[in-house]
Amino acid sequence: MSGLAETPISAKEGGNLYKKRSLPVSESCSKRVKINEMSAEEKISNFSLVNPNSNGIKMSSTSMNKPGVTAKKLIIKNFKSKPNLPDNYQETTWSKLREAVVAIQTSKSIAYSLEELYQAVENMCSHKMASQLYVNLTNLVEAHVKANIEQFLSESMDRQVFLKRMDDCWRAHCRQMIMIRSIFLYLDRTYVLQNPSIHSIWDMGLDLFRHHIAMNTLVQTRTVDGLLLLIERERGGDSVDISLLKSLLRMLSDLQIYQEAFEHKFLQATERLYAAEGQRLMRELAVPEYLAHVEKRLKEENDRLLHYLDPSTKWQLVVVVERQLLGEHVAGILGKGLAALLDAPRLHDLATLYTLFSRVKDGLAELCHHFNGYIKKKGRTIVIEPERDKTMVTELLDFKEQLDHVVNTCFQRNDKFIYSMREAFEFFINQRQNKPAELIAKFVDLKLRAGNKEATEEELERLLDKIMVLFRFIHGKDVFEAFYKKDLAKRLLVGKSASVDAEKSMLSKLKQECGGGFTCKLEGMFKDMELSKDINITYKQHLSASTETSGPGGVELSVHILTMGFWPTYRACEVRLPTELTRQQEHFTKFYLAKHSGRKLHWQPTLGHCVLRANFAQGNKELQVSLFQALVLLLFNDGDNLSFEDIKVSTNIEEGELRRTLQSLACGKARVLSKAPRGRDVQDLDHFSFNADFTNKLFRIKINQIQMKETSEEQKATEERVFQDRQYQIDAAIVRVMKMRKALSHNLLISELYNQLKFPVKPSDLKKRIESLIDRDYMERDKDNPNQYNYVA
């Protein structure tokens, strides 16, 4: 690394290119370069003339020949003698610099120009005094920093004042160090850069500050405690000097003690604070307010992160807050408030709840669990009470709709919640056996009946869809089928069905849901209705063709031919018909059997209905009545004032049925008969007479609603039929399984049966059937192993 070098430069002739000695190279190599111009005539221009200083360093650069001038030789020669520094150069220069630094540290004006100081540093560095310079500077700064600590050690000092002073001290330190670094820039860029082991001037300043002030236990504790106090006050709602907080926290980060000195304590304090707050507020506040508060807190903490905390704390801070305010109280919040929130339902609060809980571990799982429990509990109350049967289906529909809404709007249609809701519905709706299925069937009947004007077709369609959702949850679908079939039969036979389209639509829904096996009988009923229509037309044609000969004129007859097995079974009952009707029946039977030989017709009077013409004092009326009502009324053509007994004998109607019939004629809305004595119920000794004074606005009066009504016997009979059917199905399943397996252990048989049977059944019911089959010798218990059954062929 010799200090001298000779650099000959030649300029090519005609080249408008000139070479400039690259300054950085000469600088970094600390070379002195002298450039001589060979020809004096040539114009010389001086470039980059740095201070013509007394130290004799001179840098010059020349631009060369103009184009067209002939080439000249350029020779650079060394100094004749090596320039020397004055002996005391180092001492004098350093004292100058020291003076300046001290001036900066004491905020006084600097006696020398900054340029001069910079040059001094540069020269010292150039003369290999950099390391000494660095050491000197370090000592100087260290002394100053050490001196500063005194002010922070005094015993009693207001925290606010302390922090303020600390902040001031820090800011001053930074300012000073920037200034010092500017002056010693040359040192920073050369010596420091070349020695990786030493700190840059700025870092040196930080290091000293950290070492002497920030790492002082007392000072650090005071600072951190002061900061925590400020933050706590801010959390408590006081306004504090945020810029002070921010500046000091930046200081900690810059000194790289943020994490160890502050963050840990800060998180602890946060945890303590929110743990206490969570406990207290859970006691004091209602759940919605609590949730709002948590939301507010989380937002505040986020702001805090934006405003003064170091971003690296974010994750931990948020976790701490969520854990203390939410995680610890998941069960408490859900237990205390979920039911109320869902009951209302408070959609906004529920949405808050969902978003908050999605942030904590297992929060949503817990929420889902409680949601499920809520549905089961509430649903059970709807289903289980017999007093609420009337409104059960509407309540269920409302409940389902409300929950759907909650899941859609508040729970982001989370699949888990949807499944959980389904599971809960299925669970509670089957808590009560059979009744829900029955009531759903009846609800549908009500909606599909004529005279239901409250809904348009689209509304009805939507309602049926919702009903199907409930229907899906029902385990014992056979109960639904039985009641639905019974009601459908009435609608079709009495002609009360509101619309064929709606009926067909419901049928296709059921088919889609349960398959063709479930609906084939129902479809058969519709088919019967259509065939009957055709038969009636041909019968009429047949009648008009044969009126002259033997046709029974007078009464118009319409017959529904019902295929046995498709329709509900009706109790056979014999009633005494007037000869007119009997003749009609016989005639039709003859006609039908002639067409379809080998069939058998049973007349079923319970669901027949007819229109009678009646002459009252006020004028003629048409009465639409059931066949039973007609039979009773026709008796009054021949006599008046008949006793209950008379009527019973003449019509041969079953007693209970007759009572109901008479009640509808004499005690209902349209009283075409009068009863003596008056009263709501029909007694054995009552007498009836034709009410000639009967008045009514309408010409045609319907009195046969009685037929649509379901009697409790009917209800019981339907239910019993379902149970009977189930027994047969169980028996059949057992025999099927045993026939295939020949010998099977009890448990395997039971599990096979559960696979096959589609309705809910208790193990003891299965056992009863098994025992019954053993008793009837379809199978036997193994003689040596009572847990095993053998099939008996």
Next chain:
Amino acid sequence: MPRSSKRTRSGAPTSGNDVLPGATSIDEHHHHKRSRNSSLRRHLKAEDTSFSVKKCLSWFKEYTSVSEPDVLGPEGMEKFCADLGVDPENVVMLVIAYKMGAKQMGFFTQEEWLKGLTELQCDNVHKLQNKLDYLRNLLNDPHIFKAIYRYSYDFARDKEQRSLDTEVAGALLGVLLPRWALRAALCEFIARERRYRVVNRDQWCNILEFSRTVDAHLASYDADGAWPVMLDEFVEWLRANDSSMPPAS
């Protein structure tokens, strides 16, 4: 008695009504007894070792009436028991009936009498008396006991019905399972529950299994087992009514 049970095991290895101890083994048994028994036995034996069908039949006639010479009726049965010195309700009578293959309680036909007593090689009351201990010991063999238990169902059943009346069943259990801890409770349960007017064959057979496998505290009872519903309900009733019973787990 180890000897007797050993013998029965070799003589009647399988259960079932039709497999009965053979005559030879009975002789052998006799021999054992004889060798160590009292002088009375020795005397009796000396008096009569051979079996005579004729004697046996004349003994049968002692108990029949003139009107029905082929059937030993209830009155004859009473006398027969008195001669034998055994209470009619004694379980050993059931074993005798089982040996005879008697179809109807209270009656022995001549055929049944001859078959059973030929097998036992008895043609007078003393010989049969000497056999009583042996017959009682048959009950100690679980297989034979099971066969006798099952046989008793048909024996006691009113032939017009498929099942056993609950009262008869209760009495029969008293004879067959006198030491079973839950017997009294079961009889009370059956008598109390109006639903059960009869005990069917399956229930009857399972009562024995139940008495063998389920202990008095119901610890080994498994509600999911194949027990007839009647026994499940009995356990339920027992747990509900007897506070000393541990509740279902």
